[in-house]
Amino acid sequence: MTLRIGSLELASPVVLAPMAGVTNVAFRTLCRELEAERAGSTSGLYVCEMVTARALVERQPATMHMTTFAPIETPRSLQLYTVDPEYTYAAAKMIVDENLADHIDMNFGCPVPKVTRKGGGSALPYKRRLFGQIVAAAVRATEGTDIPVTVKMRVGIDDTHHTHLDAGRIAAAEGAAAVALHARTAAQRYSGQADWNEITRLKEHVTDVPVLGNGDIFAAEDAAAMMAQTGCDGVVVGRGCLGRPWLFAELSAALNGREIPTPPTLGEVTAIIRRHAELLADHHGEDKGMRELRKHVAWYLRGFPAGSDLRSSMSLVSNLTELDDLLSRLDPTVPFPKDAEGPRGRQGSPGNVALPDGWLDDPEDDSVPAGAELMHSGG
Structure with a gap:
């Protein structure tokens, strides 16, 4: 089972989700090594920690350190956090001109209050015009290259303000090569269950680029079930691999019809x-x-x-x-104990989403939210 994202042909439809403080070069290298050792190949996509577009353009040392890739990493995947089309273009152009990565993902899914209260992350797709301008800026910066731009997002701000269908349509129209959906709202954070039905809806709504599903994949069987239930083209795995970097070997084997490796002692x-x-x-x-x-x-x-x-x-x-x-x-x-299976990481509790004053007043307002690009990398 393969996955094509623009120019990238992946032998496995499995993507490591960027996680702040986790998916650095050490963890990505370990995941790749274990996939090669336990499944016989390295076939998925492993995304770097999220970096802030402005911090990248300004070459902040901590941000530049986060963009380190190992020699074995092919393709190299970098995720940008951004709220400003101008910084988006400058950061994407820098990635192209300096050969920093082979793939650019864009974060519109972070539910952390310090991000959403400034209009970033999962708050931003509500502003449809601004969202489209940001995606278009990244795509424009990569024109004439083999570097695809993709978008990761959530279902919406809360149950009253779903944004994923519009955002998926806009992203594809502006040239994104794929869209990924974490099937929770920002208000849910990581609590409760992901609603895979929303992945199905997005897949039905966006038909011209691949749709990837994310949320509650903690075992190889979960990935197969999500793809069968939703019809999505690939899966994005985050918390499920915490303390289990060998999970990608199991996912790759399961989705390509091979025997799933025995869990480690x-x-x-x-x-x-x-x-x-x-x-x-x-x-x-x-x-x-x-x-x-x-x-x-x-x-x-x-x-x-x-x-x-x-x-x-x-x-x-x-x-x-x-x-x-x-x-x-x-x-x-x-x-390997049975007790080690199932959800991992912090689930947290649902809550109200912190937003800038008046954020919900006009979804067509394309003003860049003040101060959001001043954040350091990591979200």
């Missing part, structure tokens, strides 16, 4: 944690790399018998030598 997970730590240390330096690893360890050990003292020590690990000692205390023969 605790000994295999230990080796994966150690490799992740090594990659993080290479990217960030050992001190920051170990601080970044701490949150991942909690996800990796979910459901395994590790003990509260060891888990607590792992949450404070500060160097590779200390990590090696702690990992040596785990029983390598323990099989």
Whole structure:
């Protein structure tokens, strides 16, 4: 089962969703290595952390560091957060001129209050004209290249203000090569269940470019079920891979009719944690790399018998030598536990969406929201 996005021909219709503080070069490399090792190939699309268009154009050091790609990463995929057509064009043109990536995704799905209260993320598609101008700017900057532009979004702001059907139509009309839908509203955040019926509606509404589905894919069977139920062309996986970077091998195998690899034992997970730590240390330096690893360890050990003292020590690990000692205390023969399956990451609670004053007054207003482009990368 393949997926074509513009010039990109992917052997697997599986995309890693960009996640702030997670999908850096270390995690993406690990996912690719495990897919190659456990499924025999690297075939999906692995998207970099979200970066802010203005921060990229201004070459803020932290943002430039986030755009690091490993030699094995092909194609290289970069997601932009933007609210301004001018900065969008400048950032996309910079990506083209400096060969920074092979694919540009655009974030219109972030539900975080500090993003939506400035009119960004999942708030922005409500402003239809501005949304269209932003997508058009990115497409214009990539004209004459093989770099496709895609859009990721949510169902809408809340149950009263759905935006995905208009946004999907506009994105395709402005030249986007694919659209991806997280089947929740911004008000839901990550709570409850994703409404896959909205993916079906979008697929029926947008027929000239691929439609990808996102939301509640925690196992290979979930991806197959979403594609069968909705008719979507591919799946985008976010929280389901937290502490399970081998999930992409399982998804690739399932969707291409191969046997799904056996989940790893605790000994295999230990080796994966150690490799992740090594990659993080290479990217960030050992001190920051170990601080970044701490949150991942909690996800990796979910459901395994590790003990509260060891888990607590792992949450404070500060160097590779200390990590090696702690990992040596785990029983390598323990099989992957059933308790480790299912939803991962923070579900949170639904709530009112923070928006700029008067944001809902006029969906045709194309004024750029004040201050939103001043945010640093990561959303």
